[in-house]
Amino acid sequence: VKKTENMSMAYIRYFxxxxxQFIKSKGQGVIPGIDRATVLGMAFPIPPLAEQKRIVAKIEELLPLCERLK
Structure with missing residues (x-):
């Protein structure tokens, strides 16, 4: 993934x-790994940058709560 001015790398990471699990399930070979073709073929929703930032902010707000619930 190449960073552009319209992409939040935090959003990409969370996505x-x-x-x-889906990406790993597509791994092949003796030592399964992330298959480049699988990742390149994935539908990758890229909302406007402002929405990406809102999504990241909400995830980062809720993750600590999820960790406490574990």
């Missing part, structure tokens, strides 16, 4: 983390 990939939320989909890591």
């Amino acid at each position: 990939l983390q939320a989909n890591i």
Whole structure:
């Protein structure tokens, strides 16, 4: 993923983390890993930058609460 002025890398990171099980499930070979073709073929929603920042802020607000509930 290449950073552009219209992308929040934190948003990208959270999106990939939320989909890591799907990405791993597509791994092949003796030592499964992240398959480049799978990642490149994923539908990757990129809302406007302001919305990405709102999503990241909400995730970062709620993550500590989730951790406390564990």
